[in-house]
Amino acid sequence: MDRSTNLDVEELKMTREQYILATQQNNMPRMENAQLYPVGIYGWRKRCLYFFVLLLLVTMIVNLAMTIWILKVMDFTVDGMGNLRVTKKGIRLEGISEFLLPLYVKEIHSRKDSPLVLQSDRNVTVNARNRLGQLTGQLTVGADSVEAQCKRFEVRSSDDDRVLFSADEDEITIGAEKLKVTGMEGAVFGHSVETPHIRAEPSQDLRLESPTRSLIMEAPRGVQVSAAAGDFKATCRKELHLQSTEGEIYLNADTIRLGNLPTGSFTSSSSSNSRQTVYELCVCPNGKLYLSPAGVGSTCQSSSNICLWS
Structure with missing residues (x-):
């Protein structure tokens, strides 16, 4: 009995050892059957990556060169660019500047030693x-x-x-x-003119003329016409009216001449001399003036032919 028991124990040990060995062999990787895969980028992918990196590097270099060229051409500085300078008082432009879009500013002025010119086509x-x-x-x-x-x-x-x-x-x-009109035709007014004083230049004549209509000068306190160093002449084609409703017409001069006055007839008992050189100034009832041969007394007659036919 003891011998059979020992055999069972030995068989059990062998079975356990076989199981452990079989389990260890199953857990161990089979190195002879495993395949090795390379890690990284190889082939055409690697060449494309290098090409894109090189292209990006060239683009960066060209962009940097263009930026430096633009800064050099446009004259960029810390104070501004080109003719444009930024100061504490605002923006300063030197030389000729052209604006293609609307410009909104508060004030525009030039330097003290140069004018401001705005030019457009x-x-x-x-x-x-x-x-x-x-x-x-x-x-x-x-x-x-x-x-x-x-x-x-x-x-x-x-x-x-x-x-x-x-x-x-x-x-x-x-x-x-002073209002000075240098035109040959003078000043033309279509309607009335109100002024306190009209005078000509020194050594020049003052002429008020209305070629086709009448010339009227009115003032509530009077109109004064004077020529201190020359003659005063009023000429008209038809009639010249001097009228004073409440005052008088005063003619004050060393010599007063009335030319082209008609001569009235004078009938008396004594015939007048044919060489009559002295005449009397007469006034008709209607105010017309005429000359009458002077005599011992007044020769003015209200029934003169001048007064009757006037």
Whole structure:
């Protein structure tokens, strides 16, 4: 019995050892049957990657070169670019500048030693608008004319800020001390003219003329016409009226001449001398003047032929 027991124990040990050996052999990898795969990029993929890296490097170099060339040509600096300089007071442009789009600024002025020139191939237009964007004033400088559209146009003196010229819908005011018209035809007025004084240049004649209509001068306190260093001459084609409703007509001169007066007839008992050289100035009831041969007494007759046929 002891011998059979020992045999069973030995068989059990052998079975256990076989099981352990079989299990270890199954867990061990079979190196002879395993395949090795390479790690990385090889072949055409590697060549494409190198090509794209090289292309990117060339593009970066060209871009950097173009940027440096643009900076050099445009003259970029810390203060600005080209003729444009950024200062504490604003933007400064030197030389000739061209704007293709609208320019919005608060103030434009030139240097102290140079003028400000605005130049355009067609015209230069300056617009002024209110807060709502509505156009309130416009100044257009064109090739043929200068136009200003505004409610009131003023020209002021630079010395005392006095208004020299102003125009609006109601009136035109000239504030200068002298209005000088240098045209050959003078000044032409379609309607009435109101002025306190009219005078000519020194050594020049003053002429008021109405070729086809009448010339009327009126004033509530009188009209004074004087020629201090020359003659005063009033000429008309038909009639010259001197009328005073409440005053008198005063002629004060060393010599008063009335030419081309008609001579009236005079009938008396004594015949007049054919060589009559002295005449008497007579006035008809209607105010017409005529000459009558002078005699011992007055020879003026209301029944003279001049008075009857006038």
